[in-house]
Amino acid sequence: MKEKIFIARRLREFAYSKTDRLKDFAGSLDMSPQTLNSYLSGKISPGSELLIKLSDLGCDIDWLLTGSGKNLKEKESGRKATDGRVFRVLGTIPAGRADVQDWSELNEFKNLEYDPDTHFYLKIDEEFGYSMMPMVNPGDYVLVSLYGKLKDGDLVVALYDKTKGALKLYSESKDIPGIVILTSYNQAIPPMFFKKEQIRAYKVVLIEKKV
Known part of the structure; x- marks a missing residue:
């Protein structure tokens, strides 16, 4: 698994040495951006057909x-590749109790690397970003996925009118089909109800706390 991550990182480096846009690089390989992202995230490793195309x-x-052989230089005029980091997973923690389990025996690593073509950051408004406290505070950053699949309980960026939208907890009504419920972490703020086609919602995959 760890080797897949390093291959993915080098593949990303090569991609950005050829073009500034991953979409264009995917096109040069005759694949969709979503398929390319599977290779760049380390989910799958290149097979013989893809290796021939890369060669x-x-x-x-x-x-x-x-990792041996000729190293590649980043394109001087292009964007630098994402500098991914690998962190060790120390254990599991239940949501209802304050203890960490199995941390000494869990041999797992997590790669913090997201495709900049399919993810973007938003900063929580310093003036109006209080409805999700203390889960998310004003000044925090959230990393948002353009294509992440939504499920009940996900934190989302929801766009539903001509304003900037809002950061809310997403769920779908079990009683009324086609109705989406947007809830604040602050229970004093009432939930909002929309028809599914009235909103656009994007999944938050990472919260970066202000320090």
Whole structure:
């Protein structure tokens, strides 16, 4: 699993050495951006067919798979590749009790790397960002996915009128089909109800707390 992450990181580096947009790089490989993202996130490793295409584009396959051989320089005029970081997962913690379990035996690592073409940051408004406290505070940042699949309880950026929208907890009504409920973490603020087609909602995948 860890090797997949390193291959994915080198593949991303090569992609940005060829083009400024991952969508264009995916096109040069005859694949969709979503498929490319599976390789760039380390979910799957390149097979022989993809390796041939990468080689034709000038990628050193030995370097891609092992890290040895010719290293690649970033495009001077282009955007730098995302500098991913790998963090160790120390254990599991239940939501209702303050104890950490199995931290000494859990051999797992988590790669904090998100595709900048499909994710973006938003800063919580310093003046009006109080409805989700203390879960999310004014000045915090949230990382938002353009294509993340929504499920009940997800934190979302919801756009429902001509304002900036709002950060809310997402759920779908079990009693009235097609109705979406947007709830604040602050229970003093009443929930909002919309028809599903009236809103656009984007999943928050990471909260970066203000320090």
